[in-house]
Amino acid sequence: MSVVDQLPGGIPNRGEVNPDAPIMLECVDLKKSFGGVPVLKGVSLKLEQGTITALSGENGAGKSTMMKIASGQYRPDEGRVLVRGEELPAGNPNAAHALGVAIVPQELASVLDTTVYENIFLGRERRRFGFLDRRRMIREATELLDDFGVDIPATARMGSLPVGLRQIVEIVKATSTGARVLLLDEPTSAIAEREVARLIGIMRRLRDRGVSLLFTTHKMEEIRAIADRVVVLRDGGLVTDAPLSTLTDDDIVTAMIGRELEDLFPERPEVRDETVLTIDELVVAPSGAPVSLSVKRGEIVGLAGLVGAGRTELIESIFGTRPVLSGTVTINGEKLRPGNPAASIAAGVALVPEDRKGAGAVLSMNILQNGTLPRLGQFSTFGWLKGRSRTAAVAKSMESVRLRSRGLDQEMETLSGGNQQKVVFARWLTADVNVLLLDEPTRGVDVGARSEIYRIITSLAADGMAVIMASSDLPEILSLSHRALVLRGQAVVGELDRDDLDDPGVQDRIFRLASGMTSHTKGATHD
């Protein structure tokens, strides 16, 4: 008999609050600061047995911190966590585990070289006479997987599975150790659409067995699909906690961003009649189709699509950090040398990459050094760094994005996410930029800094830059860009002009294009 069968029933109907349902997890007035910056400002929350709660909010709202406290990874500054009435010792993940609280983190911690069954039984291996009883582990793992309707062999290597299935293995592992409260941090952020459906099925199945689930998301369709209850955090405070049935989409969005969408986005700049960037039949992946595109001064072109659709690849190929298979990129009539970032930079191309901490900035260096790095040639004479003129130029560009810092010698590491992103923008502005390539420019940036970054983007476009912006945030694409391309499978599958983007049904249309559902495309695939 598998462990899952032993879970108690007790299934409340969807959307209704059952006053008799036992409270599985209760957070009381949680407060937490990092380096003096409050991330949670007193949040309370109750999870009932057999319910799915969506923990929603913008990036930086405090969702992940909340989960890490509830699972014992972080110690709250104030407040406490109760699991079925029993107080969780602060900052003790093992105690949380023993009380039946399991977390499936955003970055999965699976050991990729192990098999599925080894991973499921990691830390509680079945033994026989002191030796591993592999046959028993494989048998039990197979039962558990069958129970969830997951059709993968228990002996498959974790590394050979797609991320979505690895995640499901982690969920199976968590629940098979007797988890009654399951915390899922951004479970759908890195997985394919088909896998999302499977994940949702498994979450429902767990709920029906009486497990309480809390998952973070900022996607409306997921909230609509599975949540019984919606909790919205904004800037570390709780702004909404209500059954889904009592909320409209607008209620949730307004709660998340704290203002109407229009206030967040500045006016689009005027497009000038002068083409800066021409991409001709660029092929970036063996499976991809050639992409052609031209962008004028002042124009912002959005790139929409799912994770893995090829947006990042396209941007990196234009910039030169990724090899190009065929095709050309031309800036102001001059062909770019492919695969050579230094040449692209000299031609006035700038890249603000997706993974800010991993790719955008050198965190161990200070603001001045990061501001110098992309234009070392300009800032040195025969290899010797310039003094005053360099400092002045970097200071001026940092001022232009209204960077808040203690000085140019402040280390990047000690800046907030929003300010780091401003440095990553501003370090290009010490010389003329013709083409600005942005990859997820506001990921991990809080709402306040986000609207500032939108203002920076539009003012740079207004100054005459051609902007290409890849984003998973649809409102960002819809509100900022003059045109948007939808990518799927390394190819452009749709191009939407301003009128298309203003159409009320555009979100649905982009989603269908991006996911490859063609039933209602209204003939939008004009490459």
Added chain:
Amino acid sequence: MTDTKTPAPAGQGTGAASAGAASVAPTGVRRFSGRWFGDLAIRYAMVIVMLLIIAFFLYRSARFGTPENLTTILIAAAPFALIALGQTLVILTGGIDLSVGSVIAVAAVYGSITAKAFPDNVWLAVVTGMVVGLIAGSINGFVVSVIKVPPFIATLGMLTAASGFAYVAGNGAPITGLPASFSSIANTQILGLTLPVILMIVGILGFAVIMRRTAYGMRVYAVGGNPVAAQIAGVKVGRTLFSVYAISGVLAGLSGVMLASRVTLGAPNLGQGYELDAIAAVVIGGASLLGGRGSIWGTALGLLLIQTLNNGLDILTVPAYWQDVIKGALIVTAVAVDVWSTKRRP
């Protein structure tokens, strides 16, 4: 040594930086307070430890403080200094060069052979040693930056292979009967200091300036701090990596010839184990083995600390094995203090 601990004169110039319009420059004199003193103590922990050690040896031994002994310390430090400088660059990129000890040996042997063949042009021996070092370093650099073998493995291979070459070249025996002109190289006196000591001082000053004041220095720090970000900023990461191993090799080659000249012997076991003292000096100086953090001044200080300790313990006739125990403890303590103080920073 983390950036904040770098003494200001060699740094980017805090004053110049905060003169930028975007910054809020803290003006006025900082008040003397307990907190301030504590921060200062951490920032200059290594200097304070060094002063304490010097004070202890001065108190225990009349010989320690003599000018002759100071010269002895500097002469002993010189061969380590050159390889520690190269090692600093390599470690700043997040790598490590385990081969420098063997490169010293192979350069010493080939330098000695050249000196015997051309006793009238002994400077050829110096050039030979440096070229041998350049070849070894370039192979390291190529294997690391192009073939992308982890630096630890690549230079471990070179450590073994170069040592083998050193024995092959002399058929397993040291090169003896070296001309007096060769041994006079290391004894050349300039301003009362021998040539290796001069090279050490010039090397430290030169590299301190290069690492702080040139585009090259900034590239090395950037590649170590974040290779992906460096690439996006247009830095040629592979070229930079190659260069630090090549430089490390040349310096090891130079160090090897000087050492052979000083001892008048082209022994294939010269420099054995020196790489560990060089790495220790860099790490005691506050560099992170993950790259991106560290400084030439830190390495110089770490180097002098180790050499002072060696010398003082010798004078006090502490047995060699106990000296190793003390040195080992010092390395771990130094890094522990650095980790702890880094955590304390805002």
